[in-house]
Amino acid sequence: EMIVADFINPADSPNTTVEQVAADMIDQGAELIFATSDDMKDGILAAAEAHPDVPMIWSSGDSAWADGKAHLPNLTNLGNIMPQMEYGKYLAGCAAALESKSGNIGFLGPLINDETRRLTNAAYLGAKDCWASKNVAGGDLNFQVKWIGFWFHIPGVTLDPTVVVNDFYDSGVDVVISHIDTPEALIETDKRAAAGEDVLVVGYDYEGACELAPNVCLGVPYFNWGPAYLEVAEDVSHDQFEAEFNWVGPNLANLNDKDSSSIGFIFGDALSDTSQGKLENIIESFDKDLTTLFSGPINYQDGTNFVPAGGNPTLNDIWYTPQLLEGMTGDSA
CATH class of the missing domain: 3.40.50.2300 (Response regulator)
Structure with a gap:
């Protein structure tokens, strides 16, 4: 029972x-x-x-x-x-970068703690790597993080995610990655696209998230x-x-296997076949050692070194990440 x-x-x-x-x-x-x-x-x-x-x-x-x-x-x-949702968020960031035309990506975050920082960082690393794979200047990637203050909107307490998502798009963002428990990012992206804007979204946590806005959803990482x-x-x-x-860790040989994988990633209808193929290749290349996802050189947002060139952090380093990473815009604490 x-x-x-x-x-x-x-x-x-x-x-x-x-x-x-x-x-x-x-x-x-x-x-x-x-x-x-x-x-x-x-x-x-x-x-x-x-x-x-x-x-x-x-x-x-x-x-x-x-x-x-x-x-x-x-x-x-x-x-x-x-x-180990870090793998899923890396894929989310990669999907966003592969489909972004401007390199302007918005990350809709909940509250700030060790977990949300490290998962946001994983999304940025995925975006950074996949943006670079498009043979564009790495400096052209603009990864903005905005925290609303909790996992969902509490009127009078948190920022309104509906407003944050629209502010992202008004500022020139063309892909939003959601990291909150509610679907405002999908709903608002769908509205903007229906009005003729070229905008896309990556969902979070709920396996069926893309069903809410299939025309604009690139995919969704989810917990199992x-x-x-x-x-x-x-x-x-x-x-x-x-x-x-x-x-x-996930079952990297069968990421969406409900009986064995701790996370999954559903490809959305808005994801191109080419981008899906690249993501599938990335999944095949993943190492079961999570530390390899954070291979150096990586600096923190304040410019201090997180991971030296040629090195990997410890699991402890990853879990207790104190800052966002260099190249990201947004609060670390």
Whole structure:
């Protein structure tokens, strides 16, 4: 039996805490708790401490990572799962650059934290590499990042993503990459295209995102949590649960396989056959070692070095990326 509590966030449920929800679920007989957002950190840490005999997973967290900055070895009932979406965002950036005519790309971001910085950086690297492959000057790429403040619009609290997307297009952007949970980027791009503008969009997270605006959607990277969640549930059922940090790589041989890949990428109808072929070649060339996606030389936005020429960062370096990268426009913090 699955007990589900949705809309546990400050906008929809301002008086409900993750700790309260976890306690209610345990009272209803739950033997495994999943907290499915980085934003649930404080609540799931408190819940794990209060219920040490109940296995829990904090998705996207790092509390069980022995080499991480926030390791909590006392919480032996709290594990972490995070798919390596960096591959998917690299593809998103590449698709945007391959189809952009101007080299002006807008990135619609949520809030700023380690996760969103590193995934935004991965999108930029994909855009940078694929823009360069078109034999145009690398300096012609203009990658603008705008953070709205949360994963979706909260009136009076966040920026309005509808306004941000239109501001992008008004400034000369011709492709927007969405990194929020709601479809404003697709909706507004579709409207602008229907009015005769040559604009395109890359969705995020929801596998069926392109169905909302098929004429302008280049593709969508999405999470596939099922395989990792199932493995944990089976471990719990066999009394074999251990609090592990699992940064789960995709099945690069079959990226959209629902039974084995932690992420996927759906090609959109607006993506040309030529660009799709290039993306397929890139997927074939991916190394299962995530650090190779960030091969140097790479500098941070302030000009300091992130990865030296010929080197790769550590996984720790990637996870805790403190800044956006050189060549990107937007706030790092």
